[in-house]
Amino acid sequence: MKFRVYRYNPETDQNPYMQGFVVEASRGMMLRDALLAIQDQDESFAFRHSCGEGVCGSDGVNVNGVNKLACVTPVAELRETVVVRPLPGRPVIRDLVVDMSQFFTQYKRVEPWLKHRDPLPEQEITQTPEARDKLDGLYECNLCGCCSTACPSFWWNPEKFLGPQALLTACRFLEDSRDQAAEERLDALAGPYKLFRCHSIMNCVEVCPKGLNPTKAIGQIRARMLKGSL
Amino acid sequence: MSRSASGLRAWLLQRLTALYLAGFFIYLILYFHFSPPKDYGAWIAWVDDPLNGVALLLFIATALLHAWVGVRDILFDYVPLFPLRLALLGLVGFALVACGFWSLRIILVPLLVRIW
Missing domain, CATH: 3.10.20.30 (Beta-grasp domain)
Known part of the structure; x- marks a missing residue:
């Protein structure tokens, strides 16, 4: 061959x-x-x-x-x-x-960890099966970078636009019932660049080896923003 | 910066104006297909109808807003050099506003002439 x-x-x-x-x-x-x-x-x-x-x-x-x-x-x-x-x-x-450092910088910018404000319970924070189901299609990402490096918006503005991978991760934490920082996360995505450079080109969906859908996740974030601001 | 600043607001504006543009285009195509105005007088009469006139003015406003957000997006994507981007944004804004006034003149002057 x-x-x-x-x-x-x-x-x-x-x-x-x-x-x-x-x-x-x-x-x-x-x-x-x-x-x-x-x-x-x-x-x-x-x-x-x-x-x-x-x-x-x-x-x-x-x-x-x-x-x-x-x-x-x-x-x-x-x-x-x-x-x-x-x-x-x-x-x-x-x-x-x-060199993938810029890609990982954008990943870090969405603060990819659970933020729990209430005092932590004695045991683990429980989740209903329905709440857990919301994370399917979001948590599986292995950060290979295929999506973000296939995204024209990420090519043009890699330092300002977060890229499909980081936005998928942002959505993963926004959707998590255990996370209590939704407002803060949405505020951090405001402005014309970080989130809104996405023009739904959907190269990310086409190339994701895990079959994930960052474009849909970006739509979910926008819907949340809209709900919060109207 | 508030959350409604240029990101979400521009995106929402583009989607809302797109809805109006799509609806108005369908109306226009159907109207001109089934009863095309026969002469200049018929055109004036069409615009003179308050519903058509307001819809047409709204169409111009939404088309200009839609174009502004679209061109702004293109410039944000492809023109990283700030002074050049600012100049182009200014130029496009000026051209769009000029188009708006020009359309207003085209639509309103014949109506005003007729009234006088």
Whole structure:
């Protein structure tokens, strides 16, 4: 199976270039396995990966123009020649390894932890099954970054627009019955940039390896804001 | 900054004006399909009808507001350079206001002429 991968080592290369590799595909082979096989052929080739089963979210890459998590992408589904590039819009550190610090900065800005104002109960804070169901489709995110780096609004304003991932997380805490800082969270999202740069392009929904829907979450946040301000 | 500041307010404004624009366009298309005005007098009579006249003026106001939010969004996205963005926003705002007054002139002057 033919691959063309993006290569760039800022210490030795003047410009990035695409390098061709041939990998023998095996049954059930995932893209991560193919990248490992490429690394066997050329050990200077760099990419991030860890758990290999879609949990850690380390190996987000751009495959044939679409962001995917390499470890859960079967190579059999990919059109040859498979073109593998780093996630778009992020500074390249080396080959497929990009600098995701801005993405994580935006994640931190939504304060992704429960804020409970009342005195904490002796035991755990309980939740009804219905209240727990509201978190489904929001909590599963593994922060791979496929969504935010596929979002044109995030490409244009990565320092001001929070991006689909951070907004999905914001919604996750707004919807949580145990969180008591909804007003504060909504106030923090005010203004034309943090939330409202989203134009419902829905690239995020298309690429999410977990099948989550950040656009819907953003709509939920807007509905909450509207309710609170009318 | 209050929560209703430019983010939520602009977004809501764009959606509300979109609803009116969609409704008015459907009315216009149906009206002009089934009973197109035959001459200038018929046009004047159409605008002279209080309901049509008010709806038309409201249409111009909503179209301008809708355009303002839309163009503002495009400039926020694509023009990061602040002085340039400010200049373009000013230019667009001026052009839209000018369009508004121009439309007012087009709609109201024939009516006023007729009254006098």
